[in-house]
Amino acid sequence: MSLERKYQNVDDFAAAARKRLPRIFADYIDGGAFSETTLRRNREDFDLFALRQRCLTPLEPTPNLTVTVADRVSKLPFGPGPVGFLGLYRRNGDIAVAQAAAEAGIPFVLSTFSINGLGTVRQATGVAPDFQLYLDEDPEVNAAYLESCKANGVERIFLTVDTAITSVRERDVKNGFRSVDRLTPGLLWQFMQRPLWSLDLLIGGFPEVELVKGRAEFGRGAMAQAGNLSRRLDKNLTWDTVARLRKEWSGQLFIKGISDPEDAQRARAADVDGIVLSNHGGRQLDHGRSTVALIPEVRQALGPSLALFVDSGFRRGSDIVKALALGADFVLMGRPFAWAVAANGKVGAAHLISLLEKEIEITLNLMGLSSIDELRREGRKACFQINSNSSLHGQQYHDL
Template structure:
């Protein structure tokens, strides 16, 4: 019986060869930022209220005027076809059924048009990397707009790819090359291997279509890793607006100063994010810097956050600290990697249930009831207790 996202992670680890699982699960360099992300929510503890009417409890919210069943978005993740065939389409379908938005990565292995068909009327967001040849990004924006995607996530924290030691150790290069080590790994993971043999190697189909070329994983992955536009700046939000009429969110903000610049340059929202700990090897966790960012920008734009959300209660902690919602990255990927569509749907349902249970235990009927009074930092609380004790002795 699967009881938590951690259980789905274990199931994904059993099914995937090490090369694929490490790509999903690993972080940059020694993994310090990833570990900090995973542990940061444990430092925030709830302060529940009791004898509150919680008979009618709902985690529903709105993102840019559209209803969502919970303050969660299935966030953009790349090369998902490595974990399950048509994974992007399955994730979008699971999100749509759960009443949640889904964000598709530029590095998706399904065409954005196919993802739209899978999600039917679901709310779709498009994540954008800007390469040196900006015509590629312009074409992706045009296609996404034509397909009815509502929101653009402009990712700004990947001018170059972070150093990922696990990929180097595993010999992870695209396209995958058969080596004795990889063959041995595949033999011990037959279900994954049979799927790959049947459906073929994943391809970066969106980039290929917007470049106007046939799919070529080696070439197009190299374009993503080595041909990003290093000149991209805040003023380029004006360029984005020329090609995108919907909402624009800047993803990858980790400082109050950059949040203020996002307001100044007319962004509709930001995602407080360190890219899941996959870029800089040593950074604060997003939830650690969230309160300062919320203080700096208030309600001037929508503040979202990702990184380390593994429980519905983690999402509630982010909401209590001022975020409007959370992006889920690895959590639904563990589900789809473990069991395709049922796995992805299971993760989303599980986290929604956890959220509702926690809201009732906190004494909150709606997200509007939740605020800073319901949460405290364990480290700060202990420091205050220690200070008081020392003060009393003097």
């Protein structure tokens, strides 16, 4: 079966990835906090919004999807967000996704929890990635992170602030992710059921998190390092932390994990370049609000000048169009790229980008639009909130 027929959407990649990955890693990608209510809301709430269809308008043959966010041009309004341990799902997974992004002309954000490090990714792509920073409890470790960023030409740091308190992801607890640091009989059985993934492990050896490789306090091997990285997260993050990092880092700085308008308003005074509206993909606060529903309120609180990235729950090109119409500048996607690279490596990641690009183009044209700039000018006229009290037939819409 051809690639185009086998993978027509994100769900196709997810299904293939689950067949290839041991359950411990598939569940780590898929899972959310506690009852996974926020995880579900992130998807369900896209159905609260409808797009406006327009006909008989002159259109460009190919819509212009280029955007400029915080003084950087991207050929598409979305890109791979940071995902930990991509190299566990597919050998050199971080490199594969970064290469696909670089070839598409879109940014790639590397996680502190990545298998491939900053220097390795830069050498493989010729482009310095952006960096998602998790602050460690040890200031010397954080200084080493920043030094690595500077040495490798990183221009943007995304300080993640919503994981100082680690939530419970019940799938991970059952599987022992972050608590198992060696091969157990249960893990061995899981690995034996996934021969292709296991063969890759035997050939290449069990990977390590390159950024902390050789540091005894983090242990050896990605499983042990995963647990130690999580346990060592700075639990005392405050706005003073942001202010100190702002003094230490001269490049662009974004706060990732803002999901409340009051916090977005405070970010305006923090001398940052923007925020990522994120609930960590439903992996932190259970029974929280979806990010797509929060976009208008957060944009109003943030103001027009700071960049507003958004993530959590995005799967379709129409999802991205809705986010941009509601006030976001750029969409980051985590799980979809984890699934794509796990299923089919760099080819999978590149095909995912192509699928989403085509979905956005078709969606815009059916809305009578030829560019992202036109979509933004239309704004809330192009995206309506469905009145939940209306019947299925004759639904009423109103501007947000």
